[in-house]
Amino acid sequence: MRERELASHGAADRAGTEMAFGSNAVRLTARDWIVTAVLVAAVLIVLPAAWKRVEPLGVVPNWRLPYRLGHDYWTYARWCREAAGEGQVLVVGDSVIWGHYVGRDRTLTGCLNALAGAGRFANLGVDGIHPLALAGLVDCYGGAAARRRVVLHVNLLWMSSPRHDLRVEKEVALNHPRLVPQFVPRIPCYREPVAGRLAIVVGRVLPFRGWANHIDIAYWDNQGLPAWTLEHPYACPAAAVTLDLPSPGEPPSPPPDARPWTDKDIAPFNPPWVDLATSLQWASIERTVAVLRGRGNRVLAVIGPFNEPMLEPRGRAAYKERTREAARWFKQHGVPCVVPGPLPSDMYADASHPLADGYRLLAERLLADEAFAAFVGAEDGGE
Amino acid sequence: MWFHTWTFALFFALVYPVYLLVRNTRLRVPWLLAASYVFYGWWNRYYLVLILISTTVDYLAVAAMARSRRRAPWLAVSVVANLGLLGFFKYGDFFVTSVNAALAWAGVRHALASPAVLMPDGLPYLLPVGISFFVFQSMSYTIDFYRGKVGRAPSFLHYAAFVSLFPQLVAGPIERAGHLLPQLGPPPRITGRDVADGLSLFLVGLFKKVALADYLALYVDRVYGAPAAYQGPALALATFAFGWQIYFDFSGYTDMARGVARMLGLRLMLNFNAPYLATGLGDFWNRWHISLSTWFRDYVYIPLGGNRRGTARTYVNMAATMAISGLWHGASWTFVAWGALHALGRVATRRLEQTPFYRDRVPTFVKRLWVFLFVTLAWVFFRAASFSDAWLILGRIFSFAVADPAMPLLALGMVLAAWLYQGLYESRARGALALAPVRIGLAVLMALYVALFAAAGGQAFIYFQF
Numbered sequence: 001m002r003e004r005e006l007a008s009h010g011a012a013d014r015a016g017t018e019m020a021f022g023s024n025a026v027r028l029t030a031r032d033w034i035v036t037a038v039l040v041a042a043v044l045i046v047l048p049a050a051w052k053r054v055e056p057l058g059v060v061p062n063w064r065l066p067y068r069l070g071h072d073y074w075t076y077a078r079w080c081r082e083a084a085g086e087g088q089v090l091v092v093g094d095s096v097i098w099g100h101y102v103g104r105d106r107t108l109t110g111c112l113n114a115l116a117g118a119g120r121f122a123n124l125g126v127d128g129i130h131p132l133a134l135a136g137l138v139d140c141y142g143g144a145a146a147r148r149r150v151v152l153h154v155n156l157l158w159m160s161s162p163r164h165d166l167r168v169e170k171e172v173a174l175n176h177p178r179l180v181p182q183f184v185p186r187i188p189c190y191r192e193p194v195a196g197r198l199a200i201v202v203g204r205v206l207p208f209r210g211w212a213n214h215i216d217i218a219y220w221d222n223q224g225l226p227a228w229t230l231e232h233p234y235a236c237p238a239a240a241v242t243l244d245l246p247s248p249g250e251p252p253s254p255p256p257d258a259r260p261w262t263d264k265d266i267a268p269f270n271p272p273w274v275d276l277a278t279s280l281q282w283a284s285i286e287r288t289v290a291v292l293r294g295r296g297n298r299v300l301a302v303i304g305p306f307n308e309p310m311l312e313p314r315g316r317a318a319y320k321e322r323t324r325e326a327a328r329w330f331k332q333h334g335v336p337c338v339v340p341g342p343l344p345s346d347m348y349a350d351a352s353h354p355l356a357d358g359y360r361l362l363a364e365r366l367l368a369d370e371a372f373a374a375f376v377g378a379e380d381g382g383e
Numbered sequence: 384m385w386f387h388t389w390t391f392a393l394f395f396a397l398v399y400p401v402y403l404l405v406r407n408t409r410l411r412v413p414w415l416l417a418a419s420y421v422f423y424g425w426w427n428r429y430y431l432v433l434i435l436i437s438t439t440v441d442y443l444a445v446a447a448m449a450r451s452r453r454r455a456p457w458l459a460v461s462v463v464a465n466l467g468l469l470g471f472f473k474y475g476d477f478f479v480t481s482v483n484a485a486l487a488w489a490g491v492r493h494a495l496a497s498p499a500v501l502m503p504d505g506l507p508y509l510l511p512v513g514i515s516f517f518v519f520q521s522m523s524y525t526i527d528f529y530r531g532k533v534g535r536a537p538s539f540l541h542y543a544a545f546v547s548l549f550p551q552l553v554a555g556p557i558e559r560a561g562h563l564l565p566q567l568g569p570p571p572r573i574t575g576r577d578v579a580d581g582l583s584l585f586l587v588g589l590f591k592k593v594a595l596a597d598y599l600a601l602y603v604d605r606v607y608g609a610p611a612a613y614q615g616p617a618l619a620l621a622t623f624a625f626g627w628q629i630y631f632d633f634s635g636y637t638d639m640a641r642g643v644a645r646m647l648g649l650r651l652m653l654n655f656n657a658p659y660l661a662t663g664l665g666d667f668w669n670r671w672h673i674s675l676s677t678w679f680r681d682y683v684y685i686p687l688g689g690n691r692r693g694t695a696r697t698y699v700n701m702a703a704t705m706a707i708s709g710l711w712h713g714a715s716w717t718f719v720a721w722g723a724l725h726a727l728g729r730v731a732t733r734r735l736e737q738t739p740f741y742r743d744r745v746p747t748f749v750k751r752l753w754v755f756l757f758v759t760l761a762w763v764f765f766r767a768a769s770f771s772d773a774w775l776i777l778g779r780i781f782s783f784a785v786a787d788p789a790m791p792l793l794a795l796g797m798v799l800a801a802w803l804y805q806g807l808y809e810s811r812a813r814g815a816l817a818l819a820p821v822r823i824g825l826a827v828l829m830a831l832y833v834a835l836f837a838a839a840g841g842q843a844f845i846y847f848q849f
Contacts, residue, residue, distance in 0.1 A: 027822065043827075226598040
C-alpha cells in the first residue's frame, strides 16, 4: 500500500494507461477519416480555384509580376494563363525581360508593344531568375502557355563563371531555390537538406501549397502566418488579406541604380566563362526548350545582347564563341534564333541589363529582324 | 528523420507496405529492425555503433545471467556499460568543464582534456540523438531480468528490434521489455481500427508540433535569446509559452510515435495525460513524461528505499530522484536546478497534498493554478541559457513592471483553446467532445492548418537533445 503511494514521483500505472488513447477525443473511425479526407480535399481544391474569382489580378497594359510577388509562382501561373488566353506572344526570361532597371512600360515587351501594337507581347520575365530556376518555372507553373508562341530570352551571363553556373562547391544562397532541380542534376552549391528538398518537390505538385505561398507573400510579408503575427502581435491576420495585390509598377527594393554602367565606376572584366557543354545553366536552357516544345509551343530564342564593351578582349572573344555555339545549338534543333548586335554601351546599366533607351533600340532591331517578324506574325500552335 | 517531414513520409510509405506483407512471416522482425536502423542511421551512421554496443552488451549480459548462478556481476556489466556510454557522450564535456572550472577557482593550473580526444580519428564527438532513451530502455531489460520480472528475448533480432524500434527510438516513450517485447513475438493483428487510431494520434501529434510548438517557439526563442532586452510581461509570457511549447513538442512527438506504432500493430504506453490539469505536483509527475517518471520510480526511487524507511529518508530519496531526473534532461547545472526545484516542491507539498483540507476543500481550479504556476516558473531554469539569465528573467518577472509583451494574440488564443479543450475533456462535458461532428470538425481544422499555414520543414524536437 505504501509502495503504491510512492507514485508521488511519477506513477501512472502502465497497465492501466497503455490502452488509453490520450488526453483528446479526436479519435476518428475509418468512416470519419473518409469524411475528413473528403472535406479537407474539397477545401484544398476549391479554395485556390475560388480565390481567383475574388482576388483580381489587376492586369493593366504591360503588366508584369509585381516585384514583391517575385517568388509567388501561383500568381505567375495565373498571369501565364491570362496572357496565354489573350493570344499574346509570351516573352520568358530573367530580370533582363522583367526589366530590373526600368518601369513596366519601358521593358522590352513594353517597347515591343509600343512599336508593334498594344497587347501583343506579355512580360513573363521574373526578376532574379536564372536558367536552372527558369526551367522549373516553365515546367511547373507554365503549363497554361501550352501551344502558344514563346520568345525565350537567353542571357549568357549565367555561364560567365563557375559561380554563375552554380558549379562551385561552396554553398551559395540561390535565387529561387524552390524552382531549381532538387536532386538531378546535382547543383554543388545548393545544400538544402533532403527533407527540405522533398518538401519543395511535394509543394510543386500540390496546388494548394502554391496558393498558401501566395497568401504568405502577398499579404503576410513573405513570412508565413506564425512569423507574421510575431511582427504584428495584435493584428488580425485575416484583416491583412485585403485582396489588393501589389502594383506591377512598383520598383524593386532597394531601388536600382539606373545610371549607365559607365557612370558607376565599373571596370571592364574578363570573366572565367564555362563551356556550354558542361554548363548546368545551359543544360537548363536546353531543358526549357524541350519542355516548351513538348507542350506544343512555338519557340524563338533571343540571345543577349550582352554589354560587350564591358568585357576585356579575351572575355569578349570567349563570349562571342559561346554565342555562336548557342545559336548553332538552336539551329540544329530547329528553334529560330535571333542574335541582336550589341547596343551602344551607355545604354546598359551593367553587363546584361539594358536601360530604357536600350530596350527601345532592341525592340526596334527585333521587329526589323525577319525571323522575329515571321515568328510574331505566325499563328499560335504546335510544332 | 523527424516525423513531421516528408522524408519520414517517404520512409514510412516504403516501410509500411512491406511490413504489412511480411507481418505474418519470420521476416517481420528483421524488417522492423532494418527499418529502425535506417531511421536511426539517417542522422549519423556512427550512431548505429553505439546502439549496437548497448544492445549487444545487454543481450549478452542477460544470456550470461540466465546461465550463471551469480547474476549481479552481469547486471553490473550492463549498468556500467550503459551508464558509461551515456556518461561519456552526454556528460563527458559537462564533467570536464565543471571540474576545470572548479580547479581554476581553486587556483590549480592543471586542466582536464576534452573527452573528444578519446574519439577515434575522424569520428566527431557528438551527442547521439536519443541516447538517453534507448540506453534507459535497454538497461531496464537487464534489471527486470535480474529481478525475475521478464524472461529472455526470443532472439538477438527481437531484442535489437525492441531497443531500436523506430517510432519510439529517439524520444520515447521509454518502453519496458515486459510490455513491448511480447508484442514483437506473435504476428500482430492489424485492424482498420488500428490504422484509424494511428492516423488520429499522428494528426493530433503533428498539429501539436508544427502548429503549436513551432509557433510558440518563435516567440520563446526571440525573448529567451536576449532576455535582457525584455521586461517582465514579455519574459513571463515567454515562460508561459515555453511551458506549452515543450508540452506540445514532446507530447506531439509521443502522439506521433504512438500513432505510427499503432499502425504497425504495436501499442506504446501513454506518456502525457494533460499535465497542466494536475492538481498537485505528484499528480503532475503522474501526467508528465510518464514513461520516464515510472522508470525513475522503479529503478532509482524504490531501490533507494522509496518510502519504506521513514519520512526523512523518503524525502531524501524523492529529492535525489528528482535531481537525477533533472540531470537526465541535460548536461547542465540549470537542469539540475530545475530538478532540485521540483524536488523542493514535492518535499514541501507532499504532506499537504495528502491532507483532507487540500483534497476536499481547496477548489480544483486553485490547485491547478498553483501547480501550473510552480511548474511554469521552474521551466525558467530549464530554458534559460545560464543561471545569470534565469535570475535576470525571474527578477524581471517579479518586478511587475508594465510593458508591452508583444506576444501574438493568435498564439495565446490557440494555447488557451487547447487548455480549454483539455479542461472540457476532464469534465462532464467530455461526451460533447466525442460527438462525430466535433471530432471530424477538429480533425478537418487541424489538417487544413497543417496543410496551409504550418512552416515547411519545421524545427527539431526539443527532447531529441536529451
